[in-house]
Amino acid sequence: MRVGILGCGYIAQSRHLPAIREIAGIELAALCDLSAGTLQLVADYHNVATRYTSYAEMLADDTLDAIGVLSYDHAADILAALRAGKHVMTEKPLAFTVGEAEEIKAVLAENPDLVLQVGYQKLHDPAVLWLADKVRGVAPRAVEIHDYGAILARVRGDFGPIFRVDDLPDVGGAAVRTTVAATGKAAQVNPDVASRIAATLPATHASFVETYLTGLMLGSHDFSVLNFCYGMPRQVLFAHTTGPKHLQAVLELENGALCNVDLQLGTSYGWWDERFSVYGDDDQVDLRFGNPFLAFSGTEIVTRSTVNDNDRTLASSYRGYEDGFKNEWIHFRDAVAGEVAVRSTADIAADDIRLVRDIVTRLPVPSAGS
Ligand SMILES: NC(=O)c1ccc[n+]([C@@H]2O[C@H](COP(=O)([O-])OP(=O)(O)OC[C@H]3O[C@@H](n4cnc5c(N)ncnc54)[C@H](O)[C@@H]3O)[C@@H](O)[C@H]2O)c1
Known part of the structure; x- marks a missing residue:
């Protein structure tokens, strides 16, 4: 090919x-x-x-x-x-x-x-495939998505040279790059992209474009895992934001369990802080994702289970260091x-965008002046 x-x-x-x-x-x-x-x-x-x-x-x-x-x-x-x-x-x-x-x-x-x-490289990550096999069809007590994206300069790490020349032609305002070349800082949301997103939100929520992008650019990876393991949530029960780089939500899954979602961008952590956790009756699994910008950073699987009344096991393992990309x-x-068959399909991806829109639409209407 x-x-x-x-x-x-x-x-x-x-x-x-x-x-x-x-x-x-x-x-x-x-x-x-x-x-x-x-x-x-x-x-x-x-x-x-x-x-x-x-x-x-x-x-x-x-x-x-x-x-x-x-x-x-x-x-x-x-x-x-x-x-x-x-x-x-x-x-x-x-x-x-x-x-x-x-x-x-x-x-x-x-x-x-x-x-x-x-x-969605996570749907090609052996740890996610292992988890999906384990949890599909079993209603958990709860699921938790925790994804705190650090400023990229902190997490990109050492992956060889990155070339970026500041010579873009005039493209009439089209959205071309995610960052400003000269500074490496995140670009302002492109006005055309912003107006297309705002047009899909209720007028009361049109000011949440950046929050929507936090959900989409950061959270869509985690929602793809949720979708892959449990299908699309039945409804959004709660949503909250403290600013454009934060989105918190509670989702009700088809099997009745709840999923807590906490997405934040712009931390100064020097580590990758992204976790997908499943809480069962007598066991619990955390997938701790590695830095996606680094090959072979691996996804750590931390499991805890209760063997007898008071005994418990705690284990950390990797399903190899295979690279999702x-x-x-x-x-x-x-x-x-x-x-x-394609695993990370357009259907899953469209559902994930719909979910982000539904979460943002559930945010409390901003009060005048806020
Ligand atoms: N899977 C992941 O974990 C992951 C991580 C980072 C980014 N992404 C995604 O990758 C995409 C790109 O992100 P990035 O950080 O590499 O962005 P970037 O700004 O570094 O790269 C985009 C490149 O596309 C070029 N470009 C844009 N429009 C073009 C056109 N019409 N013709 C020719 N060239 C064009 C730009 O010049 C630029 O070099 C985004 O959709 C982002 O969501 C995914």
Whole structure:
């Protein structure tokens, strides 16, 4: 399979390109980025000869079977790839709004021979697959999602050189990068993205766009795990925020159990603080996720169980150090070959966007002046 990559930014350079290069049966055939300087440095580093600064030109390349969509505001990029007859492996979130996600699902349905996989690497993490096997069909006492994202400068860690040249052409206000090149700081929410999200919220909640993005950009990974293990929650019982980088919620699962969700962005922790916990009758499991920017950081499984009345066991283990990013590309290759079904589907990803919208819609209406 010959793959062209759209977007040579942080996640492409730190995780996808090194992973793809290790996989037999996938050829890293072309790279595309609007930044000519970044493109040149990245393509030289990875020894890729075919380079495009125009996505339309890359899509017209008949030698490419699939596109890795690793740009930021990418719903339209996914639609264009599908319409050009390419399989798609896209970064999360699938889109910024439910409507955009549903449009992608509709175009996919019209092209049943094409494969679309969403880059929820956790659904290709052996620890998550182990947990799903263990808990599916068993109602827990409770589930807990705790995800405190640190400022990226603290957690990106040492993963080799990252090239970023400040030479973007004028793109008429389109959302191109997640951070401002010169400073490395998170970019302001792009006005076009903000207005598309606000249009899907009740007018009373239109000021919660940044909170919505905290839920979507950070929480969608955890919601994909929840969805994979237990299906979509039945309803949102409670939601609260103390500011744009915080979202707290209580969800009722189909099996009646409750899931506590606490999402925060911008801590100064020097560690990755993300946990998915399941509380059973006499046992408890924590999945402690490793830093996704680092290959082989692994997901620690901490289990506690009661053996007799007073005895308990406590164990920490790893299901190997397999890398979710590499696994997801292997899975994508096999799905395109018709050998496996896509696991991180557009359906799951659309549901996750819907859940974020439902949580934000449940937030108390801001009082005047707040
Ligand atoms: N799976 C994960 O754990 C994880 C982690 C970080 C980011 N992400 C996702 O990856 C995506 C990219 O994030 P990032 O941090 O790498 O962003 P980034 O800003 O570093 O990279 C985006 C790149 O895409 C290029 N680009 C954008 N639009 C383009 C176009 N039309 N034509 C050509 N090039 C274009 C930009 O120039 C930039 O180099 C986001 O959707 C984000 O949610 C996922």
